Amino acid sequence: MSEPLVVVEGLSIQAPTRLLIRDVGLIVRPRRITALVGPSGAGKSLTARASMGVLDVIPGLVAGSLRYPALGPQDWFQGVVGGGERAQRRLLEATRSLRGAYVSYSPQAASSALNPGRTIGWQLAIAIGRRVEAPASVGAEVRSLLAEVGLPARAAAALPAELSGGMAQRAALAIAIAPKPRLVIADEPETGLDPVLRRSVIELMIQVCQVHQAGLLLISHHQSTVDRIADDVVVLPAPPAGEVAA
Amino acid sequence: MKGRLLRWPYAAVALLAILALGWAAATAPVHLPAPEVDFAYAGPLELPPFGADHRGRPLLDYARQGAWVVALPAMVAGLLVMFMAVGGGLLACLGGGWARSAVQIASEVVGSLPRMVVILVVALLVPRDDRSLLPMAIAWALLAAPGAMDEAASVAERLGGTRFVEALRAHGFSASRIFGWHVVALNLRPVVVRQGAEVMMQVVFLEIALSYLSVVEDQPSFTHPDSMMSWADLLYQGYRSIVLDVPTTHVLALGLALISLVAVVSLSIGAAARAR
Amino acid sequence: MITRPTWTDEAPVVELIDLHKRFHRAGAWPWSPRQEVHAVAGVDLRIAPGEVVALVGQSGSGKTTVSRIVLGLEEPSAGEVRLEGQRWSGLAEAQRRAQRVHYQYVPQDAMGALDPQQSALEHIEETLKVLAGLPRAEAREKAAEMLSRLGLGSRLHALPREMSGGEQRRVTIARVLALSPRLVVADEPTSGLDPDRRESVLEALIANLPPRAACILVTHDMSEARGWCHRVLAMIAGRVIEEVDLSVSEPTHPYARVLFDPWSAPLPRGLLADQGCPYRPDCPLVTAEVAHLCATTVPSLQPLPRGPDGQRVACHALTASSSSPPPSSPPSSSPSPAPTP
């Protein structure tokens, strides 16, 4: 169980006109909080998405390896490096069953990240359905997940538009943790929240990950947050090739 | 920038075609000239520019009379729709909720009436001694207007509706600047002009369809006086070249060309006014 | 650290006198009843020429309402707004319009404030032509210059939908600054932006303000305001609870300290008291000595005993004459230095 959850090595991603990421490495260990920080345009989100097997830049992956040692020795980037769009799409399909049950994603600005046309309960049920072992009662699971993130049970019947920003962030966290993943990737969960909500969301996230014994990869911009909570810190270098952020 | 450079060719095409049709309508003879048997079935080369019908009457006069029949009603219908669509868009910027739902309900109810049915009822009631396309064109425009207003209103809503207006007002712009320039001229224009052009085209096609159906039944058309010929007559006479093997293919070609011209005009107007 | 000169001894640009605003608001849930909200409950504020003041608070604290009232986008329920000595609240829109050129607004939602059919250059050009009365060629030239100053020199012909959030924000800022306004109110000018881009947008705004312009910056993050303003006003429940110059001292009010660094103190649960000090339920400073006062009397802004000049706080515990020196020195673990321009 002490095998790392994700190991990314030598990751380089190429956009049509410039190199987005050069030679980036990343290790996330079980039950630890790893913070991914770096200046603007360093490719934090891109790195996190690549570590889930999601590559959507073309020509895209030009070097690197992606392994999930806790699952096996396989290098998922094998055959994808330099393979262009088609190989990346194949990887997307191949890793699809892992997303959710093994590595899950908690978005920033949750209100626009939830499906506006489906109730929270429905979205939770879908996420629970991605578990490796189906639970005895989906309804009971939905309720316990909502309680865990501090939402009332009636929130299951609410549409995302009926929730406030802080509640939506909680719901998104519940959806991310619902498939019982081994690793949660949280992409700037603090964005757009005021300081009080920011801290409570982070604290909740840490608590939930501890309860479910999941590792946490936190992309963050707030140095104060990272200083206080991270066990490991991965710092991405400034964007290669002197690219100036707009 | 790129959008603008590509816009003027469309505008030029539309303008030229409209001028041509307008000229044709303005100079249309009230009666077709007397038949000249020598020119019966004359092709475009024997009797330029378009040739003659089975009795030797020049097709140019058919085309001009047909233009006369549709020109005014189509224009009126198009302008009516544009006017109402602008109103719908402005209402969405000003009135907020209830105005928007009023437009929505109107477009829902009016949109549920099969247009052709209403048009035929209007046709039934058009006085027989003063036949004209105009009542039907106006009816068509009124049927099309709620939908156009609804679309304009949703454009205004995507603009941000009252928030957009408030931001510009806080910036210091006058109401006429905000509504006249930003809302109508810049943002509603594409959809409003396209809707108007579409309705113009539909009215022309409507006239052709109604006239054609009358001609087939050997009945006077609802849309124009007996002395006038519609473009539908070109289609009808030309149609016989296919079925009865009469040498009138050039008549059919002219009819189809005029229909395509109208479609092209409508599309170019829409393209010339399109959003960036 | 901000280096703008201020003219504090001159007549203020903005003067808010006991401002109140009440309105009705729907609850967070559709089934909760509508409630009357006292969004602004007695705000007094004077802003000198050249001064940049930040209004900080969580959502619902009334900071945005204050900024909207200052610009006359909403009418106060009570109290008065004076801009450059002239009464501003209660005027008809027609009377205000000529003056609006001088008092400008950077809205929170840049995409909703820009015309989707106008390029960046056309936005500024129109502003200069119509509102500043410049001839077309000159307006165009100045517009391009203004955009270049804000780092949009290569994006002159981009339409709003082709721009990133930061670029859109810069266009709204350029449009405002092009008029050389005497007052700029920026409502969360960085909201919705990638965290990395916030700093540069704020810099674009503050560094390019006309020298004598006053500026109100509304934000929910005090650490973000740090370095960009002369004074910070922290708000809760429509009241200002602390006024502080972050360049000389740190906030002392427990709530203001949470806004400044959420990890520095226990998190408030967000319960607000109806009577007395609104922050009382979450306040760690309530002692037996002041408890009765806190429960009955709304604290007013008072200078701290031995505090730096200009720092005022609305807290019975901190300002009571008998109280010991303020219990809070700046947090021991040094927060990371905020990047400075």
Place this chain on the structure above:
Amino acid sequence: MVRVLAALALPVLVPTIITLLIWSLPGDPASLICPAESCGSTEVLSARWNLDQGPQGFLSAWLGDAVQGDLGRSWRLQQGVQVNELIGDALPNTLILLALALIPLTIGTLRAALGPLPRGFGPVIQVLGLVPALVLALVAAAVVELRWGSASFGDAASWARLIAGALVLGLADGALSGAVGGTRALFEAEARQRYVGIALLRGEGVLGNTLPNVAPALAGQVRGRVLHLLSGAVIVEAILRIDGVGDLLWGGTLLQDFGVVLASATIFALISSALLLLQAMAEVLIALVVRRSPDLGEGAGA
């Protein structure tokens, strides 16, 4: 809700509008409908349609009869025949025509929902959609007449006319291009929403997420298309000589057969209101599905 009300009002609305039109125009109602020189004495007409009893009298008499299934008798189209019989003969043909025309539309909609069209396919459909129904109907009529002869109304020829008419309806006037383009645009706009990308990151599919959100708009579009078919049906039936309600309406208008026009217009309104009801039902169903939460057992959902 508005939809249901509109649906219920529509069949009454059409005769009401007609009544209002008749009485808002100057002149004697009967001679307006059919001038004396073509229909002879207007008194017969007046008495027959209760036109002499004012708008309310006429409308209530007609509606009352209509509800009891009596649509009156044809005046000139087929003199003396019950309009009921005419409609009864014509309606099946119209419904078959509409159903057949829906086939290309349904295929187009489904195809567009599944994914982008192959390159080069779009422009072809678009150009086809620009062709007015009249022109395409003429082509179809020519084909049918050349193949079966103009006088032939045998079984094969009738079916050929029906199928040709359905094809015309399904393709012309932007029917197919609208269905394909409109559906595609709906799905593409939805797929651009942020939540779709996030769902992908969680390993979920795209269609399962977008379909429920797109469905109401899609239902509206489909109804709009069918409504459009109703208008087109008049032209297509008249040109291809399909013995349908549209042809009846046209013939009635041409020969000033008031009873036939009134009846067939009302039939069209009925079809349209049925469509509205269907759409309202679809929306309710969709809303039920969207609002459906997993069964939380006791103590939840309150």
